[in-house]
Amino acid sequence: MAFGEVVCGSPGSGKSTYCYGKYQLFGALNRPIAVVNLDPANENIPYPCAIDIFSLITLEDAMNDQGLGPNGGMLYCMEYLEANYDWLEERLKELGKDAYVLFDLPGQVELSTNHDSVKNIVHKLTKSGFRLAAVHLCDAHYVTDASKYISVLMLSLRAMLHLELPHINVLSKVDLIKQYGDLDFNLDFYTEVQDLSYLENSLSSSSPRYTALNMAICSLIEDYGLVGFETLAVEDKESMLHLMRVIDKATGCVFVPSAGAQQPEGTVEATDAPSALRPNAYALFTTAAGPPRGPRSDVRDVQERWVDAREEWDAWEKAQWRREGQLVQEAAKKSKIRERNPKDKT
Numbered sequence: 650m651a652f653g654e655v656v657c658g659s660p661g662s663g664k665s666t667y668c669y670g671k672y673q674l675f676g677a678l679n680r681p682i683a684v685v686n687l688d689p690a691n692e693n694i695p696y697p698c699a700i701d702i703f704s705l706i707t708l709e710d711a712m713n714d715q716g717l718g719p720n721g722g723m724l725y726c727m728e729y730l731e732a733n734y735d736w737l738e739e740r741l742k743e744l745g746k747d748a749y750v751l752f753d754l755p756g757q758v759e760l761s762t763n764h765d766s767v768k769n770i771v772h773k774l775t776k777s778g779f780r781l782a783a784v785h786l787c788d789a790h791y792v793t794d795a796s797k798y799i800s801v802l803m804l805s806l807r808a809m810l811h812l813e814l815p816h817i818n819v820l821s822k823v824d825l826i827k828q829y830g831d832l833d834f835n836l837d838f839y840t841e842v843q844d845l846s847y848l849e850n851s852l853s854s855s856s857p858r859y860t861a862l863n864m865a866i867c868s869l870i871e872d873y874g875l876v877g878f879e880t881l882a883v884e885d886k887e888s889m890l891h892l893m894r895v896i897d898k899a900t901g902c903v904f905v906p907s908a909g910a911q912q913p914e915g916t917v918e919a920t921d922a923p924s925a926l927r928p929n930a931y932a933l934f935t936t937a938a939g940p941p942r943g944p945r946s947d948v949r950d951v952q953e954r955w956v957d958a959r960e961e962w963d964a965w966e967k968a969q970w971r972r973e974g975q976l977v978q979e980a981a982k983k984s985k986i987r988e989r990n991p992k993d994k995t
């Protein structure tokens with residue numbers, strides 16, 4: 650069964666960088682992955698592309714041929730892709746039925762909030778057997794201002810209602826959050842979205858005329874009770890791993906490495922039995938249904954890493970990297986010595 654992620658979010662929120670980060674992470678884990686660029690304006694693609702919308706249509710062509718501006722051109726490209734869905738379907742088939750596919754979308758928010766083309770394409774993919782999750786990225790700096798935070802909540806809720814997929818909202822670039830000033834509350838207040846009435850003070854001081862409207866929007870978001878956030882710092886391996894576990898849980902994907910593939914000890918027994926019959930030390934059911942575990946799975950840990958004790962953690966990480974570098978150098982030296990003196994076993 651094919652699994653995948655529809656990576657959406659506002660312009661510059663880090664979608665393409667996330668796709669590249671995930672491509673590298675899956676490479677390190679020996680998990681197959683393919684990235685599909687669906688942004689017809691994405692000229693500097695950081696990741697190796699399995700399928701690229703550029704071979705179907707580009708934004709420039711759409712603008713020139715149809716006499717449209719950049720935003721109208723983008724909508725045209727998505728409508729064109731929807732009309733030529735078989736182009737996408739054929740190339741996806743070539744990736745195999747067990748592919749894991751990331752769809753990198755353009756940053757125009759209307760594509761994931763009210764325009765129908767992306768939604769229709771997603772529905773066709775789901776019908777063809779894809780188990781998809783929407784991964785909606787929002788720049789974490791919005792949480793440093795109450796009114797911007799409200800707009801991010803509304804945008805996220807709207808995308809959830811529109812795309813109708815298992816949905817994971819993500820506060821991206823959380824590593825930069827400290828540089829935008831002090832937060833009024835701890836990070837868990839913003840990620841858990843439990844009681845927005847605490848925002849009243851900041852909202853009434855920034856825009857007193859609209860306090861009542863803002864509070865009405867807050868209670869609407871609370872009434873739905875759908876919006877919550879994960880956090881992401883793309884260069885932090887633990888952060889990427891945590892998000893991977895959350896997404897796997899949302900799509901119901903449990904990856905069992907094939908026998909013989911290099912995996913952490915005890916993960917899989919090296920037999921030729923079908924994957925469903927092989928033991929998995931991480932326990933398949935716990936992985937699929939239990940709460941995500943590990944570093945960065947608790948938002949208070951994220952707060953400590955990037956807000957409360959960032960300098961100390963940075964220094965600790967640097968020391969670890971130095972130590973790893975030394976170990977690699979020592980191992981290389983030893984193997985050179987062994988090559989020169991094959992009889993020497995030290």
Ligand SMILES: Nc1nc2c(ncn2[C@@H]2O[C@H](COP(=O)(O)OP(=O)(O)OP(=O)(O)O)[C@@H](O)[C@H]2O)c(=O)[nH]1
Nearest residue numbers: 659660661662663664665666755756822881882883
């Ligand atoms: N510090 C930091 N920077 C990030 C992170 N993720 C992305 N960025 C930076 O954010 C900028 C925008 O990233 P992109 O990946 O191009 O964003 P995008 O959402 O694909 O942008 P559009 O496709 O134009 O909508 C780049 O300079 C990235 O290096 C992150 O986790 N931490």
Ligand SMILES: [Mg+2]
Nearest residue numbers: 664665688691
């Ligand atoms: Mg991009």
